[in-house]
Amino acid sequence: MHHSTQENSSVLLEMIQQVTENGESGMLEAMRVLLNEAMKVERSNSLEADPYERNESRLGYANGYKNKTVNTRLGAMKLNIPQVRGEIDFYPSSLEKGLRSERALMTAMAESYIQGTSTRKVTKLLEKICGLSVSKSQVSRVVTELDESLEKWRNRPLGKYSYLLVDARYEKVRVDKTVRDCALLIAYGIDESGKRSVLGTSVSLSEAEVHWRNFFLSLNARGLHGLKMITSDSHSGLKAALKTVFGSIPWQRCQFHLQQNAGAYVPKKAMRSEVAQDIRDIFNAPSKLEAERLLKLTCLKYEEKASHLSEWMESALPEGFSVFDLERSCWTKLRTTNMVERQNREILRRTRTVSIFPNEASLLRLASAILMELDETWIATKRVYLSV
Incomplete structure (x- = not known):
């Protein structure tokens, strides 16, 4: 029509x-x-x-x-x-979608206001949004309504996905009168036809490995199966959790982040661009065999003038080689977490307005609303992300 x-x-x-x-x-x-x-x-x-x-x-x-x-x-x-x-x-879904994340943002600010953690900025925004008539009952009504639909989305059954991309970002949350960093975990899936979905999200202050492990277990419990590879950066606790939950599935460590991490092992500033080029050459090799050959030569090259770098390369860089086992058409999009970083920027654009969340639930609510909106957009556009 x-x-x-x-x-x-x-x-x-x-x-x-x-x-x-x-x-x-x-x-x-x-x-x-x-x-x-x-x-x-x-x-x-x-x-x-x-x-x-x-x-x-x-x-x-x-x-x-x-x-x-x-x-x-x-x-x-x-x-x-x-x-x-x-x-x-x-x-009309245009009304529903447009207002869900709008409401999540509004309630995050309203909660801050009610809990007395409001800054002048928040008060001004609230005046603009809702004429400051923010009562506790009004906010809790909106919160309950929102949480029901978001929780339903977060716990929906999953199916077969070939690839999983996961990432963590940190947001400030007020806990017992102190401000702490809270980890927001997000999982994206690519199905057999190459289409993307947001599979889930989780918020926690808990020790990293436990949080990752519980998050992965929840994806499994919701029916996630068929994985061929998982791409992520090396977050703390992530490797151990992957071993426990997805032990047999190859892990691809983000090549872009690996290249950045190398900087910490380069002894002289003057060597930086040469090292970066060497790593790029390894990752751009036409096959895993060639990448392994180049890695050996590069480790030898730096053995004497940068021994720490040489040791680090030998153990860390092969974690970025899993992608070589896939069809070549998949390499570019699955060798880094660039796709995830793009979505992160969108989340940051919205969470910046709140700056410090009044509690973990408030952060989970806003993140879920933004991600649910993104997921619906991907479903509606039917665009293939990865030509499998």
């Missing part, structure tokens, strides 16, 4: 006009126009028929609109939610 190009361009013109004439205050109106239009298109798609179109495969009928006011970062937005009658259940 496609609305006419003419209609689309008039919506776009209306949005541009709002922003150019009214600056920031026009953003809210522009957003409203866009969401209303997106919901209309979505209704037509769900009904498999445009308004007034005679169509054999029609699944129901448009049934007017219901007004709804929604609080967003830009202010209160009055929306017209399209209604349907007939066999079909319909609620």
